[in-house]
Amino acid sequence: MLIPSLALVVTGGVFAGIRFYDGIHAREWSNGLTIQIAPVIGFVDAAQNERARSLGVANGDPRVLGDLQTARKATDAAVQKMSDIALSLQRLNPDAMTKSTPAFRALVAQLPAIRERVDGRALADDDIDDFYTKLVGVVATGLDGAARTSPFPATVAEETVASGLLRISDLGARAAGIAAAASGNISSTSDRLRYITLVASLHNQLDAVSEKLTGAELTRYQRLVASDEWRLLVGGQPELAETGQLPSGWSVAQRKVDAELKGLWGDQFQDAEREAVSAAERMLVWAIVAGVAVLVIAVLAFVVATHLARALVARLRSLRNETLELAEHVLPAMVQRLHDGQPVDVDSELVVIDAGIDEIGEVAEAFNAAQRTAVAAAEAEAKTRGGINRVYLDIARRSQVVVHQQLKVLDAAEAKQDDPEHLELLFQLDHLATRARRNAENLLILGGEQPGRKWRQPVSLEEVVRSAVSETRDFSRVSAVRLPEVRVHGRAVADLIHLLAELIDNASAFSPPDAVVSVGGHLVGKG
Structure with a gap:
């Protein structure tokens, strides 16, 4: 104009x-x-x-x-x-x-x-x-x-x-x-x-x-x-x-x-x-x-056009600001809450932009439709993910129950067995059950839950490493060397065991079969 x-x-x-x-x-x-x-x-x-x-x-x-x-x-x-x-x-x-x-x-x-x-x-x-x-x-x-x-x-x-x-x-x-x-x-x-x-x-x-x-x-x-x-x-x-x-x-x-x-x-x-x-x-x-x-x-035409242009620019700036506020803050927060499994009332919480009934209003309505579609898609995805998580959690819990029962049976069998060959077989079954327990805990983590095992008291770093090694596939190739006398907070023990076990499995999987996997540690200036 x-x-x-x-x-x-x-x-x-x-x-x-x-x-x-x-x-x-x-x-x-x-x-x-x-x-x-x-x-x-x-x-x-x-x-x-x-x-x-x-x-x-x-x-x-x-x-x-x-x-x-x-x-x-x-x-x-x-x-x-x-x-x-x-x-x-x-x-x-x-x-x-x-x-x-x-x-x-x-x-x-x-x-x-x-x-x-x-x-x-x-x-x-x-x-x-x-x-x-x-x-x-x-x-x-x-x-x-x-x-x-x-x-x-x-x-x-x-x-x-x-x-x-x-x-x-x-x-x-x-x-x-x-x-x-x-x-x-x-x-x-x-x-x-x-x-x-x-x-x-x-x-x-x-x-x-x-x-x-x-x-x-x-x-x-x-x-x-x-x-x-x-x-x-x-x-x-x-x-x-x-x-x-x-x-x-x-x-x-x-x-x-x-x-x-x-x-x-x-x-x-x-x-x-x-x-x-x-x-x-x-x-x-x-x-x-x-x-x-x-x-x-x-x-006069120029003044009127300037006034209309300023009004138009003001509406466009308002639409831009509201759109950015929705795109950068409101929608991400709603999507995050949906991902976290929290309840979200889309109709009441979603801000509807009202920019009139002209072409700018049509653009605003199109954006409203787009954000409603995006939120609906996020909600549907969250529901799907929640369903999958529940499936993971259900499978993981069932596996955990079976593994726990299996470990108890193995402990009882190991206690009663005197034959070294049979005892070795029982130890191998015990190791496989331990690995199965780790896989079950991994499923719990993927489902958004915490592993079943918890430690209230600090645990020495050497015991943490031994537990991690016991959950690996080729535990016989792993040796722990130069571990300092430190203790790990009980809340971090389970996560650290899972992390070390994954890293040790990677090391054994991507190294020659006869190579030794060494786990070591030392103190640094800040602890």
Whole structure:
């Protein structure tokens, strides 16, 4: 349980960290977009203003020379601000700036040469218009990239509409620049055609974009197309196409319409950035809430799993301790008592382990069954052994009775016999009876009883050895040598006789038939 729970904690922590990082990054991106609003609008105005002044200088209007230098300074300042924010936006979202940033740097690098050619009147109106259109178009490209890679799906449409309105506004600024350079009369057929084309494109694109406008931008658009200035520009298109003559009030109307278009795209741009900021805040809050919730759930799961694991380990340790207590103390004591022939109440004395009804409880029940089986087997074995012991004891006692009677008869016969040959035979029978008595006493010992013969007083070691020798098979080959003058406690005499007799029999059985078996002893430092 602990391993998957710990994995869940790690996974929850990683998930929370990733979501929090995404939320922070989204907020930084939205803040970066907010910061760029004023510089971008300023840059577009400066570039469009310099374009109009450059077209005037190219057409020989000396009145705009002073205004051109002022416009260029404003453009340079706007370019510097754009360069600063481009670095931060590139860091926040490289994918969004992958096209606009290189194009912007390339155009800015060409700006001094373009200005030099404008001052020398070596650049055609089309080339001037095309360069500054590309310079303004960099902003539209950046907006397209921001919309394409935006982390906020809700702002994609807003940023896309803002990009379209920027291009529409630039179409109006380009048309206004041509009209201003012509000084009220567009005499060149090519300029007239270009002007009409720009205005027609403006109308078409504005009609298409207007379907996506909402709120204040839609109201501003409706107010624009219903204004007198708009009707003047639209209504004067046929006359302008035929004669090139601008109607009275055309310049004023053009400037107002141009300002409204700039304001429309600026408002849309700001709305898009505000929506991005709002979406970023929502995303950050959701990321924090979701991350914390997942982390809390993971931690709670880990805590619960730890608690359950500790409880499980405690039960297992208790089962182990109880099992060891039974296996090492209770069961051996019961088995020993059974072996000793003592009464044992298995049902009352056997400890039953209770470890519940789950799998651990089943293990405990299996051990209970095993110990009951073991005790029952020990009890059955003890009963069998007790029966065998009783058989041994019965046989041994009967043999002892017969042997004792036989020895008495032999003693009486030996006392009455004078013939040496017959007496020797009686001695041999007496020796065989003595060995039979030893075998009977061995059976008593195997049956758990003590030998029948007992000595109350200490007995000399020499007599103990002689008794042992007399109970051996080849007693004639045995000699006792170097036995110290010591006495053996009466309770140990019988056991010592049996032990010596067995050892002497082994010595005579595993030695050459003519070898002498010697039994000797001596005192040692501790007795």
